Amino acid sequence: MTHSDHELMHRSRLGDAAAFDELVRRWESPIGRVVGRLLGTRAEVEDVCQEVFLRVLRAKDRYQESGAFSTWLYRIALNLARDTLRRRKRWSWLSLAEVEVESPAAGASESIDRRELGQQVELALAALPDKLREVLVLKHFGQLTFAEIAIVTALPTSTVKSRVQNALERLRGELSRRGIDEQDLPP
Amino acid sequence: MNCNEARSLWIDLLYGETGDDNSAAVREHLDACPKCRQEFDILQRIRGQLDLVADQPMRVDLARLCLRSAEQWERSRRRWRRIGYLSAAAVILVTVFLSRQVRWELHDGQMLISWRNLVQEPRPVERPPTMPTPPEHLVSADYLRLRTQVIDRGPDAVFHFNSSDKGPSDSPRSHHKLRDQLFKSIDPPSESSI
Numbered sequence: 001m002t003h004s005d006h007e008l009m010h011r012s013r014l015g016d017a018a019a020f021d022e023l024v025r026r027w028e029s030p031i032g033r034v035v036g037r038l039l040g041t042r043a044e045v046e047d048v049c050q051e052v053f054l055r056v057l058r059a060k061d062r063y064q065e066s067g068a069f070s071t072w073l074y075r076i077a078l079n080l081a082r083d084t085l086r087r088r089k090r091w092s093w094l095s096l097a098e099v100e101v102e103s104p105a106a107g108a109s110e111s112i113d114r115r116e117l118g119q120q121v122e123l124a125l126a127a128l129p130d131k132l133r134e135v136l137v138l139k140h141f142g143q144l145t146f147a148e149i150a151i152v153t154a155l156p157t158s159t160v161k162s163r164v165q166n167a168l169e170r171l172r173g174e175l176s177r178r179g180i181d182e183q184d185l186p187p
Numbered sequence: 188m189n190c191n192e193a194r195s196l197w198i199d200l201l202y203g204e205t206g207d208d209n210s211a212a213v214r215e216h217l218d219a220c221p222k223c224r225q226e227f228d229i230l231q232r233i234r235g236q237l238d239l240v241a242d243q244p245m246r247v248d249l250a251r252l253c254l255r256s257a258e259q260w261e262r263s264r265r266r267w268r269r270i271g272y273l274s275a276a277a278v279i280l281v282t283v284f285l286s287r288q289v290r291w292e293l294h295d296g297q298m299l300i301s302w303r304n305l306v307q308e309p310r311p312v313e314r315p316p317t318m319p320t321p322p323e324h325l326v327s328a329d330y331l332r333l334r335t336q337v338i339d340r341g342p343d344a345v346f347h348f349n350s351s352d353k354g355p356s357d358s359p360r361s362h363h364k365l366r367d368q369l370f371k372s373i374d375p376p377s378e379s380s381i
Binding site: 021022024028031032033036037042045046049052053054058092114115117118121122125136139140141145146155161164165168169171172175 | 197198199201202203222229230233234236237239240241242243244245246248249251252255256259
């Protein structure tokens with residue numbers, strides 16, 4: 001039986017550690033995916049994810065079930081990621097060597113190509129302005145709807161949509177600057 | 188639907204958030220307009236390209252999380268305790284200060300609270316000790332003695348004496364004035380002249 005996020009929060013407020021454990025296990029991957037694309041390096045991503053759930057733990061007593069749990073969680077993650085970016089200015093000196101990519105299956109040349117292409121896309125993504133990258137990451141990696149992103153970022157939905165489209169077009173420009181044309185992209 | 192209208196709905200179509208009616212209209216336009224079709228295909232490919240970015244599996248360390256939470260709680264408790272001590276000290280200091288500056292008095296069954304004057308009255312400037320003024324009878328005696336002396340000394344002394352002397356008077360003030368003038372203008376009398 002699957003419990004809702006609100007229910008798990010309510011139970012953890014009553015002292016049920018297992019409920020909080022379940023909540024963390026449910027959301028650690030989606031949050032890690034978004035924070036990972038916003039920050040880039042693993043150590044920072046782990047710290048921020050840890051901090052996100054620490055804040056949830058601390059705020060559980062005053063949590064109100066007025067909105068979706070996911071938007072609340074993503075807002076915490078986004079704010080923490082923004083703070084980290086502002087503090088460390090990570091992307092300004094991030095080099096290709098620091099981008100951590102999952103190892104492909106050995107001997108698969110197609111996977112290696114995809115891996116290199118993925119690295120280039122990741123660097124192109126990192127080169128986007130923060131405002132555009134945030135909405136694109138929330139949309140693509142967080143799988144949020146435009147309306148949810150509007151709540152998380154406190155922007156109008158129309159602005160969110162135009163930013164996502166703008167981000168994709170800027171990404172295309174960044175990729176062509178790196179010698180990757182749209183013809184190279186798989187359909 | 189024209190190109191601009193279709194373009195404004197691309198992003199919804201790309202992420203499957205278009206309503207059925209709009210979706211059909213945009214697709215119809217894309218089929219009819221090769222230029223829009225080409226641009227939309229590029230956007231689709233770039234969107235697909237984002238899937239190539241490797242995913243980092245994330246596992247939150249719950250034990251560390253609980254430890255950090257406990258540490259933060261302890262730190263917060265210490266901070267509040269420190270704030271409590273500082274507040275108590277501040278209250279004591281303010282109470283002591285007020286008790287020295289505020290006067291509480293009970294008059295006819297009524298409590299009177301008044302603020303002490305913090306601005307101190309200026310202290311009188313201490314002047315150097317002046318020569319004691321001789322008693323009045325001595326002033327008259329001096330005058331007589333000096334007058335006698337002046338008469339005995341001759342025309343020069345008379346000249347000094349006459350320049351300031353307005354004659355004896357009964358008022359003590361004129362005695363003082365005369366005495367001062369005489370002391371200034373005439374040498375002290377010698378023993379032999381008195």
